[in-house]
Amino acid sequence: MSVIKVAILGFGTVGEGVYRTIQSHAQEFTAVLGKKVEVVAILVKNIQKERNIREDVLLTTNFQEILRLPQLDVVIEAIVDKEPTFTYLKQAIGKGCHIITANKEMFAHHGKELLDLAKENGVSVGYEATVAGGIPVIQTLRQLLNINRVSQIQGILNGTSNFILSEMREKKQSFAESLRQAQAKGYAEADPTNDIEGFDAFYKAMILSRIAFGEEPDWQTVERQGITAITSELIEAAEKLKLRFKHVASISKEDEQIIASVKPILVGDENPFYHVEGAENAVNVHSDIVGRITLQGPGAGMYPTASAMIEDLVYVCQSKLNSRQNIKKTADWRGQIRKQKDYWLLQGFVEKTKHPEITWLDEVTDSIFIIEAGKEDLKGLLGRQPEICYFQILGDENLPILNKPTATVI
Ligand SMILES: NC(=O)c1ccc[n+]([C@@H]2O[C@H](COP(=O)([O-])OP(=O)(O)OC[C@H]3O[C@@H](n4cnc5c(N)ncnc54)[C@H](OP(=O)(O)O)[C@@H]3O)[C@@H](O)[C@H]2O)c1
Incomplete structure (x- = not known):
């Protein structure tokens, strides 16, 4: 039986989850793909760390060693920062590998270049894990976009912010105390700026915009507000009105223009976001035929993120992941959003x-x-x-x- 050979870049929360899942679901891969999937190499930063990795896997800090392997079909990337990640993925595509990434910051900045390069090289790019962790939002959009016209996407895309807002409301805690809880639980990093100031949700929104509308708004025009202005007093006032604060990214197309924002808003209990609590994510997709679809689930974590990446692995191997560069042409229509009172x-x-x-x-x-x-x-x-x-x-x-x-x- 032929084998699909895979390299994993990074062996942290996500990389290790992908490695373990490929081992634990070997039979499913063989049944679906008719081929075995084998991890042949793993890239790390610190080679001294103890890790539970099979001895026949090349463990290295040198990406060029991985590129020199005689057969390499897919590179799964789960490291951090825009560089050297972008360079590594360009090199992998140049070598004819499909690529899969979880790195939203890198993909928001360089996704278009990677998708173009992949198209030129006849390979595919999987990036489901860049948005909303384990929720298959990108796959859902791909499927919907065959005929449906998506008019608006709204999402709670940052689990850390949602966790903080839930804690503030449920435990009547201050923002600072709730942030400390998020850090203690491992949801927020020591420097939480990306999460609480809305940068993380912004990157994810830009990735969604590209897939739904084939383009992004000018980044400078996007209103981006984090959750740091939300006080206990405001949460209490909202409670009295049976409203809840949610940090929501919104992208829509109106009169040929992409309008996007990332900011705290208030929702009532008729809105699906009202009940999204803790570190969960949720995404509403509005489209003309099906109406509104709401997807909700874990937005991060070892196995939810691995789930998104290994489903991408199946799709890139079946070459079903086509770039959506042509969406702009086919979805070039006026936004259908019902104007509502604000x-x-x-x-x-x-x-x-x-x-x-x-x-x-x-x-x-x-x-x-x-x-x-x-x-x-x-x-x-x-x-x-x-x-x-x-x-x-x-x-x-x-x-x-x-x-x-x-x-x-x-
Ligand atoms: N954690 C989540 O739930 C989640 C969800 C969705 C997306 N993501 C994205 O997935 C990516 C990985 O996140 P993570 O939580 O798994 O991070 P992590 O636990 O910090 O792990 C990062 C891994 O990358 C390796 N690494 C970092 N820089 C490297 C470099 N320059 N060269 C080689 N290896 C390098 C580290 O090596 P050492 O082990 O040697 O230090 C480590 O194994 C990030 O882009 C993140 O935004 C994460």
């Missing part, structure tokens, strides 16, 4: 009489308000009072909060 929670001392264009719906405390306003009107208000904090409430006029007797027009 509702906002404002925090700050707002001088209402100065803003006659705004409909004031509720006064939760003397500094927290619910309003209805178009984006332009809100911009006008912020222009006059830039110190005001604002959060969008996702939903429409059916939101329970807006029909409650307390939600009287002020």
Whole structure:
């Protein structure tokens, strides 16, 4: 029986999970592919570390040694940072290998170049693990995009932020204490900037935009806000209104333009994101035929991420992973998003009489308000009072909060 030879770059949480899964699911690979899958090499940084790896596997710190192997079919990448990863993957493609990556920061920056290079070289790129860990969002989009027109994707894409917001609400803890809990549980890194300032979710959103719409918005135009402005007071006010804060990345196509944002928003219990708690991720895909699909599951971790990578392994071996470069042509249509009224929670001392264009719906405390306003009107208000904090409430006029007797027009 012929063999598919695989190298794994990195043997940390993800790399080790992939290695173990390839051993534990050997029979399934053979049944699906009709070939054995064999890990022939592993790249690490520190060769001295104790690791549980078969002796016949080449363990090295030198990627060129791996490239010199007489047969190498797939390179699975689970290291960190943009470089040397990007260089290694270009070299692997040049050698005729399929590549699979979990590295969202590198892929958000260099994914297009890798996909183009792979196309030129007749190989495939798997990147399911770059977005929402174990949730098969990229595969779902690929399948939907055959005929459906995707108009909007929204996602809770960063488990650490979601965990912190859940802890703050459930345990009535401060942001700082909840962040410490996330670090103690291994969800947040010692430097949590990427997670709590929204960079991680931003990279994932850009990857989703490319697959759904064939292009990305200009990165400079994307509104990116982390969760550091969310205070216990705000969480408590939202609770009173039966709303929850969620950190949501949103990408849509409107009038030929990609609009994207990554920011905290408020959702009511009719929204699937309301019940997404802890380190879970969730993604809503809106498309014209099927409507809304919600996918929810573990966004990170050894086996969920390995699951995404080994499913990619099957697909690249079956050469089913086609680049979606042609999506732009086929999905070149006007966004179909229903324009809905926008509702906002404002925090700050707002001088209402100065803003006659705004409909004031509720006064939760003397500094927290619910309003209805178009984006332009809100911009006008912020222009006059830039110190005001604002959060969008996702939903429409059916939101329970807006029909409650307390939600009287002020
Ligand atoms: N952890 C998750 O749940 C998760 C989920 C989705 C995506 N990802 C992405 O997957 C990638 C790996 O994450 P991880 O959590 O597995 O990281 P990790 O536990 O820190 O492991 C990183 C591995 O890469 C090796 N490495 C780092 N730099 C290297 C270099 N320049 N050359 C060779 N080897 C190098 C390290 O070698 P040593 O062992 O010798 O130090 C280590 O084995 C990251 O891009 C991450 O964003 C992670």
